[in-house]
Amino acid sequence: MDQNDPLKAYRSKFHIPKDNNGNELVYLCGNSLGLQPKATKDYIDQELDDWANLGVEGHTEAKNPWLPYHEFLTENMAKVVGAKPIEVVTMNTLTANLHFMMVSFYKPTPKRYKIVIEADAFPSDKYAVESQLRHHGFDDNEGLILWKPRKNEELYHYEDLEAILEQQGDEIALIMVGNTNYYTGQFFDMKRITNLGHKHGCIVGFDCAHGAGNVQLNLHDSGADFAVWCSYKYLNSGPGSLAGAFVHERHAHDKTLNRFTGWWSHNKQTRFNMRHEFDVLPGAEGWQLSNPPILSLAAIRASLDIFGEVGMEALTKKSRKLTGYFEYLLKQLGEDTIRIITPENPEERGCQLSIQVKNADKALFDKLTASGVIADWREPDVIRCAPVPLYNSYEDVYKMVERLKEILND
Ligand SMILES: *Cc1c(COP(=O)(O)O)cnc(C)c1O
Numbered sequence: 034m035d036q037n038d039p040l041k042a043y044r045s046k047f048h049i050p051k052d053n054n055g056n057e058l059v060y061l062c063g064n065s066l067g068l069q070p071k072a073t074k075d076y077i078d079q080e081l082d083d084w085a086n087l088g089v090e091g092h093t094e095a096k097n098p099w100l101p102y103h104e105f106l107t108e109n110m111a112k113v114v115g116a117k118p119i120e121v122v123t124m125n126t127l128t129a130n131l132h133f134m135m136v137s138f139y140k141p142t143p144k145r146y147k148i149v150i151e152a153d154a155f156p157s158d159k160y161a162v163e164s165q166l167r168h169h170g171f172d173d174n175e176g177l178i179l180w181k182p183r184k185n186e187e188l189y190h191y192e193d194l195e196a197i198l199e200q201q202g203d204e205i206a207l208i209m210v211g212n213t214n215y216y217t218g219q220f221f222d223m224k225r226i227t228n229l230g231h232k233h234g235c236i237v238g239f240d241c242a243h244g245a246g247n248v249q250l251n252l253h254d255s256g257a258d259f260a261v262w263c264s265y266k267y268l269n270s271g272p273g274s275l276a277g278a279f280v281h282e283r284h285a286h287d288k289t290l291n292r293f294t295g296w297w298s299h300n301k302q303t304r305f306n307m308r309h310e311f312d313v314l315p316g317a318e319g320w321q322l323s324n325p326p327i328l329s330l331a332a333i334r335a336s337l338d339i340f341g342e343v344g345m346e347a348l349t350k351k352s353r354k355l356t357g358y359f360e361y362l363l364k365q366l367g368e369d370t371i372r373i374i375t376p377e378n379p380e381e382r383g384c385q386l387s388i389q390v391k392n393a394d395k396a397l398f399d400k401l402t403a404s405g406v407i408a409d410w411r412e413p414d415v416i417r418c419a420p421v422p423l424y425n426s427y428e429d430v431y432k433m434v435e436r437l438k439e440i441l442n443d
Pocket of ligand 1: 126127128129155157159211240242243263291
């Protein structure tokens with residue numbers, strides 16, 4: 034399979050971490066921090082050199098001028114998330130973007146103020162929406178509605194979300210879910226959730242941290258009002274790198290939307306006249322505040338150029354095979370040993386499999402790490418593994434399962 038893999042050349046475009054003896058680790062943690070493209074250094078060096086040689090002139094005279102630098106990322110970023118260029122921007126960090134989007138799109142009234150999130154939302158998202166409720170003077174216990182999996186289940190049923198909307202739809206201002214759940218890997222049908230929310234008069238936003246670069250998002254067609262994602266997971270742009278934001282085209286020219294602004298949200302033509310009345314940029318760019326860190330944008334650009342070359346279609350195609358093979362191998366271990374909590378249907382997941390190991394504790398995971406497999410442990414008994422189609426091989430997942438088997442048989 035590795036020999037016949039049309040994307041096999043891409044593994045060598047990444048730095049694969051090694052153990053102390055120089056052997057490549059089995060790195061299945063791209064859901065947490067994607068690996069570094071070898072080209073990243075050159076992209077950053079270019080900007081360091083231009084800064085060294087040009088100083089402030091680099092804003093306009095650098096090989097890739099810094100003033101419009103974020104625009105060099107827009108086309109590829111839009112493709113990755115299935116959006117129109119006017120709908121995306123790279124700025125800030127993920128949780129910050131979530132707040133900025135809520136400033137504009139969470140507009141509670143005394144009657145309609147509640148927010149729906151998944152019960153097992155990523156903690157930062159939960160803290161962010163709770164603080165928005167409090168910021169607007171609401172009780173965060175009363176205002177937060179959890180969409181929960183059923184008893185003894187991990188996955189979410191749309192019918193349960195529909196029931197929440199039937200019962201409390203006119204009190205709900207915002208539905209904000211992780212489009213690919215970080216824990217189970219369940220990939221939600223964003224169009225279905227958006228249509229449901231809109232039918233009940235709610236705003237619908239998604240956190241695509243585990244979706245961007247992993248699954249085909251089709252953000253524009255989903256109709257979602259807004260979305261946010263980070264670039265350091267599947268988008269391989271380095272720890273803490275800048276995040277993405279999506280604002281649907283239908284809001285692109287709405288100057289009445291309240292928002293927090295800065296000089297980078299202002300009309301580019303008159304931005305440097307400094308004394309003009311505020312004139313907001315159309316589209317997602319109109320949510321920027323500051324001039325962005327170019328070194329981080331350079332790293333994102335290095336990665337996005339790879340995504341632009343490969344395309345999400347080819348990536349998804351390999352991803353399904355790779356994760357399907359991984360699933361097949363894991364199932365050989367037997368139902369008494371492991372249970373995969375990620376959906377079986379490839380349409381409802383990305384590359385990640387969350388593996389519940391019966392009677393396991395962290396000691397098992399530590400042994401797995403010591404054997405050279407880098408994955409991710411979630412208490413009480415789940416190992417999350419993400420075979421990433423850009424740089425992981427079929428051999429990687431084979432090795433992972435072999436080592437897990439050895440440890441379990443010990
Ligand atoms: C990774 C992740 C975050 C992290 O937030 P930062 O602001 O980038 O630190 C937040 N939410 C979700 C769903 C994530 O997966």
